[in-house]
Amino acid sequence: MSLLKEESKNTINLLEINSVTKAFGGLKAVNNCSLNVKKGSITGLIGPNGAGKTTLFNVITGQLPADKGQILIDGENIEKLPPHITHSKGIVRTFQIPRELKRMTVLENLMVVKTNQSGENLFTTWLNPWKVKQEEKANLKKAEETLEFLRLSHLADEYAGNLSTGQKKLLEIGRTLMSDPKIILLDEPAAGVNPTLMNNIVERIEEISKEFKITFLIIEHNMEIIMNLCDPIIVMSDGSKLAEGNAKSIRNNKDVIDAYLGK
Amino acid sequence: MDSILSIFNYLSTYIVIAGIYAIFSLGLNIHWGFTGIFNIGISAFFALGAYTAAILTSASPSPEMFEDFIWGGNLPESLGFFNLGIDLWYFVGMFGAIIVCGISAAIIGWITLRLRDDYFAIATLGLAETVRFIFLNEKWLANGSRGMYRIPKFLGEWFPPAYYNYFYGIFILLLIFILYKIVQKAINSPWGRVLKAIREDEIATSASGKNVFLFKLQSFILGACIMGIGGVVYTHGIRYLDPLTFDPLMATFIIWAMLMVGGSGNNKGAIIGAFIVWAIWTWTDFLPGFLSDPNLKFLMIGLLITLVILFKPEGIIGEKKVKLSSKDIDKELEPTE
Ligand SMILES: Nc1ncnc2c1ncn2[C@@H]1O[C@H](COP(=O)(O)OP(=O)(O)O)[C@@H](O)[C@H]1O
Ligand SMILES: [Mg+2]
Numbered sequence: 001m002s003l004l005k006e007e008s009k010n011t012i013n014l015l016e017i018n019s020v021t022k023a024f025g026g027l028k029a030v031n032n033c034s035l036n037v038k039k040g041s042i043t044g045l046i047g048p049n050g051a052g053k054t055t056l057f058n059v060i061t062g063q064l065p066a067d068k069g070q071i072l073i074d075g076e077n078i079e080k081l082p083p084h085i086t087h088s089k090g091i092v093r094t095f096q097i098p099r100e101l102k103r104m105t106v107l108e109n110l111m112v113v114k115t116n117q118s119g120e121n122l123f124t125t126w127l128n129p130w131k132v133k134q135e136e137k138a139n140l141k142k143a144e145e146t147l148e149f150l151r152l153s154h155l156a157d158e159y160a161g162n163l164s165t166g167q168k169k170l171l172e173i174g175r176t177l178m179s180d181p182k183i184i185l186l187d188e189p190a191a192g193v194n195p196t197l198m199n200n201i202v203e204r205i206e207e208i209s210k211e212f213k214i215t216f217l218i219i220e221h222n223m224e225i226i227m228n229l230c231d232p233i234i235v236m237s238d239g240s241k242l243a244e245g246n247a248k249s250i251r252n253n254k255d256v257i258d259a260y261l262g263k
Numbered sequence: 264m265d266s267i268l269s270i271f272n273y274l275s276t277y278i279v280i281a282g283i284y285a286i287f288s289l290g291l292n293i294h295w296g297f298t299g300i301f302n303i304g305i306s307a308f309f310a311l312g313a314y315t316a317a318i319l320t321s322a323s324p325s326p327e328m329f330e331d332f333i334w335g336g337n338l339p340e341s342l343g344f345f346n347l348g349i350d351l352w353y354f355v356g357m358f359g360a361i362i363v364c365g366i367s368a369a370i371i372g373w374i375t376l377r378l379r380d381d382y383f384a385i386a387t388l389g390l391a392e393t394v395r396f397i398f399l400n401e402k403w404l405a406n407g408s409r410g411m412y413r414i415p416k417f418l419g420e421w422f423p424p425a426y427y428n429y430f431y432g433i434f435i436l437l438l439i440f441i442l443y444k445i446v447q448k449a450i451n452s453p454w455g456r457v458l459k460a461i462r463e464d465e466i467a468t469s470a471s472g473k474n475v476f477l478f479k480l481q482s483f484i485l486g487a488c489i490m491g492i493g494g495v496v497y498t499h500g501i502r503y504l505d506p507l508t509f510d511p512l513m514a515t516f517i518i519w520a521m522l523m524v525g526g527s528g529n530n531k532g533a534i535i536g537a538f539i540v541w542a543i544w545t546w547t548d549f550l551p552g553f554l555s556d557p558n559l560k561f562l563m564i565g566l567l568i569t570l571v572i573l574f575k576p577e578g579i580i581g582e583k584k585v586k587l588s589s590k591d592i593d594k595e596l597e598p599t600e
Contacts, residue, residue, distance in 0.1 A: 082469070084471075087470065087471065095467070103528075108587070113471040121454065140587055156588035179472060
């Protein structure tokens with residue numbers, strides 16, 4: 001019985017994308033794209049350069065408005081919402097080129113993310129500093145735990161701008177963990193990262209997925225990572241979904257091979 | 264003895280003017296230093312604050328005095344009822360100026376803060392000129408080019424005129440200290456942390472769940488209110504206002520120079536920058552011969568900025584890192600010195 005329940009839970013779609021289109025001038029970067037991400041899964045999103053993967057992330061998070069189509073999280077429409085609202089709906093992301101806050105320390109980069117900080121109200125900071133301080137304590141503790149989890153504690157007080165690419169990517173993952181998200185969208189978490197850090201990143205993703213039951217949608221070009229980490233894998237080409245399946249079926253899919261070889 | 268007195272007089276005047284600039288510089292630091300808002304229309308809020316205080320506190324205009332404006336609030340008289348031996352009107356006028364600057368910034372920011380940074384900068388420049396032209400052309404409002412010249416003196420009856428600037432200088436230093444504390448509290452809070460995040464990367468900040476526009480608007484309003492306070496202090500310190508006061512060079516760009524030299528992103532730097540740049544600006548008057556040529560001042564300031572950019576690009580005291588990890592948060596969440 002409980003097994004059955006677990007089964008059915010695993011097939012619930014957390015994120016649904018229905019016929020979404022996003023054009024830049026004449027170029028339809030995302031073209032009538034439909035795909036679903038199952039709750040609890042680590043879903044891979046691959047496809048040749050320019051396939052529209054990053055643009056799809058931008059549309060999901062509301063950074064770019066969709067021209068057409070629907071996006072649902074847990075059944076709720078979000079296609080018209082700006083990024084700070086989709087964030088509050090539990091959708092968080094990292095960027096292909098890290099967007100760390102350069103002249104802020106690693107700890108500050110994390111602490112700024114926490115939601116509902118009463119100290120973000122100017123009058124509370126002036127009139128009720130005690131309350132703000134208590135929250136800051138908890139926030140700092142969480143940020144330090146996150147750094148420990150990411151094995152970045154030694155960089156806590158370093159300016160984020162001084163980190164290596166891999167450390168910046170880890171820091172961005174850390175930022176996603178500061179707000180109890182439902183789904184984390186990772187845009188090429190391993191690109192430009194040295195092998196040691198890459199292993200660390202992969203292990204952390206697996207651990208987050210297992211321990212916190214957070215869903216992942218991961219864009220990545222490193223096939224080894226994608227094949228080992230992700231199930232299912234969705235292939236995008238020319239702005240829409242080309243194929244979906246597990247590692248083995250994708251590897252043997254003729255359309256996918258053609259798309260990559262640029263037929 | 265006389266020469267010592269004249270040095271003191273000179274110093275007190277220096278502190279008054281440099282101190283007023285320090286207040287503008289603190290305001291600009293909120294905009295540019297912490298939020299990355301590129302405001303090159305500081306003089307708009309300087310003028311709004313200064314004129315609001317002047318209009319609210321001036322006596323009703325009299326034609327014999329060549330005053331063509333139609334209304335003066337005459338606060339010192341009308342607040343006589345509450346007169347507890349202190350010039351309460353000064354702070355009521357200041358409050359009015361803060362309200363006017365705050366509301367203006369809210370409206371202007373609402374319209375322009377969604378623009379791209381460069382368009383926003385142009386909009387602020389346009390705003391500054393518009394405000395100046397309004398005060399120039401609408402004589403009924405603030406006496407046009409003839410200016411406002413019957414501005415009351417704060418605690419004027421307490422101090423003999425010869426020593427007044429001593430008092431006003433100390434008063435300004437005290438005010439700077441209070442404003443500094445207020446701004447520090449805001450900047451070293453989660454609110455200020457969001458501003459810094461916006462300065463660093465707006466897209467990353469909105470992807471972190473922050474309503475970037477609303478925070479920028481708040482920053483714009485707070486900075487504008489502080490600039491307005493600077494305007495009030497100017498009004499009652501100089502006690503003469505006309506639209507020429509608000510020319511872009513002396514009411515906007517020199518303040519940018521002050522912030523850059525002192526250290527953008529550091530409130531102490533903002534204050535010290537004002538005192539340094541104003542020292543160079545005025546003390547060059549004492550140089551002999553051609554060295555006191557006014558044009559040379561520009562050169563000196565330009566040279567100073569160049570030197571700072573070359574050797575200390577973050578300013579004389581630049582932004583301090585906020586070290587948190589090893590720190591006992593119970594003590595204070597302030598940057599380490
Ligand atoms: N902001 C933009 N303006 C114009 N064209 C864009 C923009 N962002 C992406 N594109 C174009 O859209 C297409 C898809 O890009 P992208 O989503 O980055 O692909 P991917 O991440 O799959 O490599 C590319 O042709 C790219 O040049
Ligand atoms: Mg991409």
